[in-house]
Amino acid sequence: MSFNFIPRALKTKNGKAAAASSSSVPPNPTPIFTQRPPPVEGPRLTPNTKGKGKEKELSRIAKDEELERDLATLLELSFSDYAFWSAHGLRQAVSTSKDGFVPLRRLLNESVFSAHIPQPRPSESAFAKALKAHGSGFLEVRILFTEPSQGDWNDPDAQMESEQGEDAGGYEIRRKDWHSIKDAHPLWGTAWEGRTIYVENMPPSARSLPSLARFMHALLPPPSPSQSPVPMAVQSITFPNRQSASEGSNLSLGFGEIKCRGFAFVTFREVEHAERAVQEWPWDTQEASEGNTATPSNTTAVEAKKCGFRTMSKGTWVALKEEYLAYQAHLLDLSKPTASPDPEPVRSSQPIPNSNQPPPLIHHTPVFEHELETYPRGCLVFVRNVHPETNKTTLKALFSAAFAEESSGVDYVDFQKGIDSCHLRLSTPAHATRLWSYLDSRPIIQASALDGEGRVASGDERPIIAEIVDGKREELYWERVPEKVRRESVLKARIGAGGHDAGGAGNEPEGGSGPRKRRRKRG
Template sequence: MSHRSTAGVALLLSALLDGATGHADSRRVQVILFPPHFQDEPNDVPKCKGFALVTLSQVTDVNQLLSAWPWDLQTIEITSTSEEAQEAAKSGLRTLSKTRWDQLQDEYAAYRQKLLAQAAESTHPVFRAAPSAPVSAAVSIPEPSRLRHEPPTVPTLTASAPYPPDCVVYVRHVHHETNKTTLRTLFSAAFRDHSSLASDGLDYVDYTKGLDTCYLRLTTPAHSQHLVSHFASHPTAQSEALDTTGAHSDQPMTVELLQGTKEEIYWGQVPEKVRRQAVTKAVSLLADGGEVEQTEGNEAGRKRRKRH
């Protein structure tokens, strides 16, 4: 029997609780929630990813599950001979309180933010001589002007490209209690007065609740460059979580176009299917009025930007 659905989780927990107390009550399990993935769209129905948030009607039932199936034990001794208990033990069922769940979520969010911040700050390699190198060793250090102005190597946009280059913008100082819908409305304002870029400019808002940063995936390089330029010239900040206008600018948001290593690191965390869809969309839009190299088999063709 599958327990990776709402009905399956309800049947399993009811059986475990009924077996522990000796009496059945269908109202013991009140609510079952599968948390959404951070890349789910607003209207997507969350799927079970191996865990669920469950609300029970009685505190005694909560304590019973926490005691019988503790989170921090590698192995659990099962005294019940019921089919459900044996299957739960075989599958590695574990429980923890909602309070502890929230703590772990906060720890994960902080750790993820730390890693992303480290990646965002590592723009250029650091050149150092090895401690054991002879005094006469020569260390080649690029000139500061080249470090500042030499653009990173950008992959050619073809139908087989690993991701669409110059299409990700990193934003700092968003409100930590905002949401994806609010951010989409706020950042889409950059295209309202630009008719040639108004169509499908903002492809996806990559935001995790509780963080003050987010990533924006734009459909083409022209959209991302226009967005960066717009918010650089229009200081914007959210005064509250649901602020979609950003008129308050005491601590304006900063926007950065990801390129080179930082761009590769970001796309490396995106599922391949999503990357392919982003490439296909960018190629399609650029082919209509931009410049894009398209390859199919051994043939290659180039469409150049129309001159007006």
């Protein structure tokens, strides 16, 4: 169906409008378009393209929803009883507030979990939206509008100070039970120690702080429907770094790393929560599986059982750590070389042809039995306090400084990135002793990951420490080394110590010391 084009009424030269009548319209006016314009050719969406687009959209929605859950969990952890005890600024802000509300901006800045907030930091409205959609209900948010003074419009500095002041506009947040926590005395560190447990073997989906908090909360029995909203059962989560874990320091006070390395400390609101978690997920998973044949109650428990999730109390962990450190110190004391006098030269028992000349001396040299030795003894050195992000090439250059006057005695550097220790395979026992003496007399550190020279340690810096591995530890280490590499190391140690290559005797013709002539290939 097409419409005829009727022109607008035209004005005459004298300004009078010409009356439009049916006689002024031609009987068959020509339309603007006689037919529809051809469609513009564009990319045609195939069924596969539509499927990929839909899949991407669903993935984006799921990722946004997961981010909202994380933001809501971080807000609830930041306003938990544990956070109220550990953050003095938050406790002061609540106590001085008339109605318990504190600026959301201040809560995020002073939270002990601020390092786990995604970067770039989402807006305050995103936090408020996430809390309303996925919060447990014990926090409430409001928005505060303020009108800036007229002087702030002309003075940028005054406007910035007004935005950062107590009466600045923005979102405010409070707990619904703010009356009970305003004047209450928070728990102290010793009380939180009894509510803390050590966990490991978490599922891959629970390796971030918010996801691990939800995972632990799902393993506990749900609260009764009639119960008023209360803070989360999980109050704090700490991912300890390797240094603090090795030293056995206090790890449940909100300090640690951002990245999860497969183990963590979880602090609960009630002692009963911690005891129940340790009882249902004991450390000895084999005994637990034999004694408990019940089917897990939810999908989270099924996933935890599949990954071998296990726990122990913080007190048990501290006791085991002290036992381990004592055993480690004992091994270090045993591995320290003791200063021994030089061996007496062995005099020959042959008759002396000339009494005026002293008897010949036979110097003792270590001899390795190629047929009996399965690994070179005394050639393994364990080194600690290297940079965790260094590499094997840098470490070999660093430790080769002990053999500056000769070729490097370091055969191989057994190092894994992310760990502050490594094993060194030296050419001979003499090289191992020389490296130990070099590091013992000159305490050095790696200033950076690519520092191949080292600098002298100062202050509280921990220098690089070396120990010569022997006994059962040395045997267990060489057992996992391929047999071919072990044989080559034994052979190299024999040659370096002054022995003769029994396996290479057949490479020389009998009665001569020259090299064997190469045969020509025929044809």
